[in-house]
Amino acid sequence: MWPSTSRAARWLAGWAGLLFPPRCLVCGREVGDLTPICASCWAEIPRWDTVCVVCGVGVEPGLDLCPECAVEARPFAWARSVGPYEGVLRALVLLVKYGGERAVAKILAREMAERVAGEVAIVTWVPADPLRLRARGFHGAEILGQEVARALGIPAQALLRKLSPSPEQVGRPREERLKAMHGLFSATKKGRGQPVLVVDDVMTTGATAGEAARALLAAGFGEVGVLTCAHTVGKE
Ligand SMILES: [Zn+2]
Numbered sequence: 001m002w003p004s005t006s007r008a009a010r011w012l013a014g015w016a017g018l019l020f021p022p023r024c025l026v027c028g029r030e031v032g033d034l035t036p037i038c039a040s041c042w043a044e045i046p047r048w049d050t051v052c053v054v055c056g057v058g059v060e061p062g063l064d065l066c067p068e069c070a071v072e073a074r075p076f077a078w079a080r081s082v083g084p085y086e087g088v089l090r091a092l093v094l095l096v097k098y099g100g101e102r103a104v105a106k107i108l109a110r111e112m113a114e115r116v117a118g119e120v121a122i123v124t125w126v127p128a129d130p131l132r133l134r135a136r137g138f139h140g141a142e143i144l145g146q147e148v149a150r151a152l153g154i155p156a157q158a159l160l161r162k163l164s165p166s167p168e169q170v171g172r173p174r175e176e177r178l179k180a181m182h183g184l185f186s187a188t189k190k191g192r193g194q195p196v197l198v199v200d201d202v203m204t205t206g207a208t209a210g211e212a213a214r215a216l217l218a219a220g221f222g223e224v225g226v227l228t229c230a231h232t233v234g235k236e
């Protein structure tokens with residue numbers, strides 16, 4: 001056993017739930033069972049009633065398409081997210097993205113898996129920037145992808161690699177940003193028409209997901225669907 005006076009031992013015991021009751025990772029309230037999030041935080045996850053049938057962003061009731069999808073063809077067949085990138089959902093995404101919290105990824109993945117809107121044979125994820133991956137040691141989208149695959153009962157595979165560092169996006173006009181993203185990814189293997197699901201943490205303009213879809217389609221994979229935890233709204 002650890003000496004009871006050691007701070008490290010107390011921390012370890014607390015972490016293992018031996019000494020302190022487990023607490024909600026969002027609000028810090030005690031939780032009774034082995035869930036990382038309390039019921040009231042879970043109930044506060046923002047959701048949309050009506051979404052764009054293509055990109056999954058919230059739209060006014062009665063509309064099928066958001067303003068972007070109404071005028072622009074998307075390389076992916078469909079995209080869905082749990083809800084808008086705000087409040088509790090944003091907090092949960094950050095726990096996965098910067099903390100690598102697998103327990104949180106697992107509960108988000110179950111919500112995401114319920115929103116699949118087409119055929120899926122393989123799950124993959126938007127790849128990390130290699131430098132960022134080395135610094136952080138984990139990749140939130142990959143953790144989410146593995147958990148979504150588990151929830152759906154289908155295989156997860158790294159099908160994409162990132163070719164160049166992310167272009168600096170802030171303050172650039174939309175057209176320029178889209179152009180800078182062309183050829184950002186390539187597929188790691190050839191497909192035989194299998195429908196692929198690409199997982200990522202957050203969708204903003206859909207440009208990243210679109211480039212991932214383009215690379216998979218070019219390599220011979222079938223229809224590409226996209227699942228993200230959250231979708232940003234309003235400003236990009
Ligand atoms: Zn809570």
Ligand SMILES: [Zn+2]
Pocket residue numbers: 052053054055056057065066067068069070
């Ligand atoms: Zn849309």
